[in-house]
Amino acid sequence: MKDGQSNLNALDFLNEIQIQKMIHRFGEDPDPRVRTAAIRAFLHLHQRGCKLDLSLYKLCVTCLTDDSEEVRFEALSLIWVLSTIYPQEMRNDVLDDNTIQNIRLLDDAFTKICDMVNDRSVKVRSKACTIMGSYHQVDESILLETLSQEIITHGKSWKPISGHIKSKKVFTPRFIPTPEGDLDVESAELRILKSSACGAFIHGLEDAYQDVRNAAIDSICQLCMHNEKFSKRSVEFLVDMFQDEIDFVRLNSIKSLHKIGTQYPIELDSELLQITLSVLNDADPLVRESTHGMLGVAKLKSPDLIPIFIKSLLASMARYPEDQLSIYQCFRRVGSTHGDYIERFVPKFFKMESSYISKEINQNAPEHVGHLILAFNASISNPKILSMLPAYTNRHYEYLRIKFPQCFPDVKVHNFIIHNLATKFNVLYLINKHIQLFMEHTIKAVLELEHLFRVRDFKAALRSIKYCKSNLKYISHVPLFSGNAKFFLKYLECIKALIKIKQTYMGVNFINSETDTAVNLLTLSYIMEYGFLGLESSARQFLVHIRIFAHVVWFLSHLSKNSDKYVIYVTYKSDFNILEIGLNSVVKCSEATIIRPVSNPNPAPPIDFQSQFPLTINVEAEVNNVDDVNTLAVQITLPDQSIQHFRPSSADLVTTQPNNYQLKTQIDISQSAWTGPSYIQLKIVRDFQPDIPDLDKHIMRTESTLDLSDAIEFYIWPKDSSNWVRA
Known part of the structure; x- marks a missing residue:
């Protein structure tokens, strides 16, 4: 036996219940640091496999109203642990009027946590909103209360009452009438719950701090993935968050609604659609692209909203040409889910409303391309549309399907009956x-x-x-x-x-x-x-x-x-004589197409920025037939012909097909101030290792790279901060 070690036998050790009772006493200590340590000790016991006793729940509820922020913060974790261990335990809750309410511990814990959304501490409010998202099995009626703006009482909900309803009474001087729109909270008929989930998420979404709002959005998204009724109720509130002043909050709400839309259908009426379309003017390209994705999984309530939808997206494309592919992909998804709506507008799309033969439209016109994408994708669910299309659209389809393969359906796969299709x-x-x-x-x-x-x-x-x-x-x-x-x-x-x-x-x-x-x-x-x-x-x-x-x-x-x-x-x-070259196999050319950015040639105004800060350029490209992505780079050629290479990370490359990739990355260009605007060239290149590196590089007098894409010219002007004025 080592020195200093107590000589204890097995009977002298405390069991789990005794340990918890001992720590429980410290949970009521006058010092908040001791109370915090006691709750953390319970959490450590749980993490080490010790089953916590149900009697701790009362301590947790008490700690939620503690004066110390740290105690309340840790108590949230402990009450969540207990609700996961004993979710179906029935708890008798004594109300203010001494009536007893039977409720599952899971539902009661959720209600208590909802109440913490009104806590004075930002840290506690944020954690409460975060934990709420993990209660997937909470009672549906309680869950729906979190998005309710009514006052919830024991057994019924109340809306604000009007004072003129009681105006027929003859009031004595001792009776003060209830003003219109207020509630008589002293009435025996109105018993407000001591702790209610009513409006918890609304409070979280309207919080002054972005961390709380973000946590509320995340939790709503999690709960929507497990409850269709709740998802339908939450659409309105998430769309309202599109107008948040913080870009990250806007982006989070858009992505959350997109995620919900992949699980359950989401419907947008005229008001919600107008709010959503206003986000298309956002300066952040990631916000706009996420909005396109969200609109792709939404269902418009009325066919009258289709023209507004198309007009807004085409206007956004004219303002931000780099969004072209993302908008066309949005058209594809909307067309495939709105076949009945699109049929109504086909004559207007292709100017077939007059008694004359419709004139062929320019196949490269952005508006025409969008209409074709909508029509052909809508014909998946509504084949009648194909018989309505002008004959020239067949030729346009063949051309545009090669140019935008991810936006047009394969007519052979869906067995479309196009005019003279077999002959063609x-x-x-x-x-x-x-x-x-x-x-x-x-x-x-x-x-x-x-x-x-x-x-x-x-x-x-x-x-x-x-x-x-x-x-x-x-x-x-x-x-x-x-x-x-x-x-x-x-x-x-x-x-x-x-x-x-x-x-x-x-x-x-x-x-x-x-x-x-x-x-x-x-x-x-x-x-x-x-x-x-x-x-x-x-x-x-x-x-x-x-x-x-x-x-x-x-x-x-x-x-x-x-x-x-x-x-x-x-x-x-x-x-010297050349060797025989045998080439019986199919050869594929390695190439790339830059989708974003697009050229902004003179006389377009240059992109000016302060030379003290780098210029961030979002690069999006399709890379085809490349067997080693580690050799890929974005090459920038500056006006003095110096070259910079930017290597995309593996996370920036998404495999679309074998040896084909979608590249999305950001590059930062740092330059000292220029006396005037000039061009930089951007292209996708691939490295290779020469047979004799030093000699071959010396002979070729260039970098050992191959051009995979055409160069994009970008008109920029780094300015000194003292003279910098945005045009």
């Missing part, structure tokens, strides 16, 4: 078959270039390259063959560069021309290897062979003609 699919099949034969014929001509190169018939090779290049450019616009066509276009550039080297190595400008051609050849080989997926081993061997030749040509242009190595390199160069 047969024509498309014949067209694809024709293009495939055309592609095979062109590839055959491309592969014959190897023979022409070996026999040094360069003139015939160049004529063949010109012919094949024209064919492949046409084929590259067909999605089914696009990857292979783009790869062979790069292959033709390689052959053309090799022929140029063979033809000019004895010319006057031999050194200068061959250096540039070697750089171009080396760059092309890396683009072909890392810019495409699905290459066969023979294609990779061809590219390695090309890189070796590019190195030789570059070295040759830097060697003296008297050098021994010069003769060796010249011999290798003159005897």
Whole structure:
């Protein structure tokens, strides 16, 4: 036995009940620190697996009215623990008029916690609102009371009474009449509960502190996911929070309502829709995007609200062009759930209301695209709409479905009956078959270039390259063959560069021309290897062979003609022949499309900001056919041609299909003050590791990156704070 350790046997140890009774006495200590420690001790016992005794509930209720903030704060946790251990225990509650009310402990605890929403401490109010969200099994009538503005009494609810109802009485001087709109709280008929859930969430949503309001929104959302009736009642209150002065509170209420809408239907009347549409003018793009998502799961109560809805979203798109895709996706969801409503407006959408044949509308007009998205998605539930559409919409559908694939339904999947649909699919099949034969014929001509190169018939090779290049450019616009066509276009550039080297190595400008051609050849080989997926081993061997030749040509242009190595390199160069490139598999081109931001070219006003603070740019892009997302980066090219790379985190990339991703990230650009506005270029790039890193980077004179997207020009102006005035 160690020194200082008591010599106790098993009988001397206290059991769980005795320990709790001992701590219980400290819960009534005059010092608030001791009372707080006692409650925390009970919580520690619970966490260590000790079952707390039901008798502690009375202590918890008493502690909820304690003068100490910490005691009340900890008591909330303890009363929640007891209500989860003994949820069905019946409790006899003595009311003010000495009547006894039987209530489940779970419901009673919820009511007590609701009462704490009126606590003077922000910390306590916030925690009370947070805990309320975990009471999924509370009685529905009590739960609905939290959103009620009536006064709840024992057994009935009361609304404010009017004094003129009692005005028929002849009042004696001792009787003071009840003013109109007030309640006679001294009446024997009116017994207000000592602790009521009535209006608890309303108090939380109207609290002066944003932490309390946020906690109330979170709890309402949690409870709505388990009670449909409560979810319908809470829609009005959550929509009202869209007008909160704090952007985070607005965003939280929008996202919460979106989450509720995925579980239970939410309906918006004219007033609620107007409040929701007003949020589309919010300066925060995340708030606007979340609003689009929320509207997508909402149900409009009347078809008369459809024009207001469309007009507001199109106006928002005109003001914020970067929201285009998000708004179109909102149209898709609304169209699919409002088939009956959309049918009524199809003639107006496509200007078919007159007795004349409707004029074809520009297929790229944003309003027309929105109408098409609504109509085609509405036809999922209402196929009658398809027979109402003008004939030209079929062509627009085929074009726009490729441009916005996530916004249009697949007519083949849903068995749509479009005018002459079977005939059109047969024509498309014949067209694809024709293009495939055309592609095979062109590839055959491309592969014959190897023979022409070996026999040094360069003139015939160049004529063949010109012919094949024209064919492949046409084929590259067909999605089914696009990857292979783009790869062979790069292959033709390689052959053309090799022929140029063979033809000019004895010319006057031999050194200068061959250096540039070697750089171009080396760059092309890396683009072909890392810019495409699905290459066969023979294609990779061809590219390695090309890189070796590019190195030789570059070295040759830097060697003296008297050098021994010069003769060796010249011999290798003159005897060089290309390897056979076999490409029977389907090749996909790695590419990206920047959705946000959009270019703001001059004469549009520049985006000015104080140079002391970074400019935050929200970047959204679709990245396709990339096998390693760790190589992706957002590249910024500044006016002085300096380059910055921003690496998105794994959380910024969402997989949509194998090797396809949705990129959403933020970049911060820090710049000192400029004397005037200028452009920066933004694009998506991919890194690659060269075979000989130091040498290849030196030869190519550029970063080892491949462009996946077109560059977006952004017109900005960092200003000094002393001269900064927003336009």
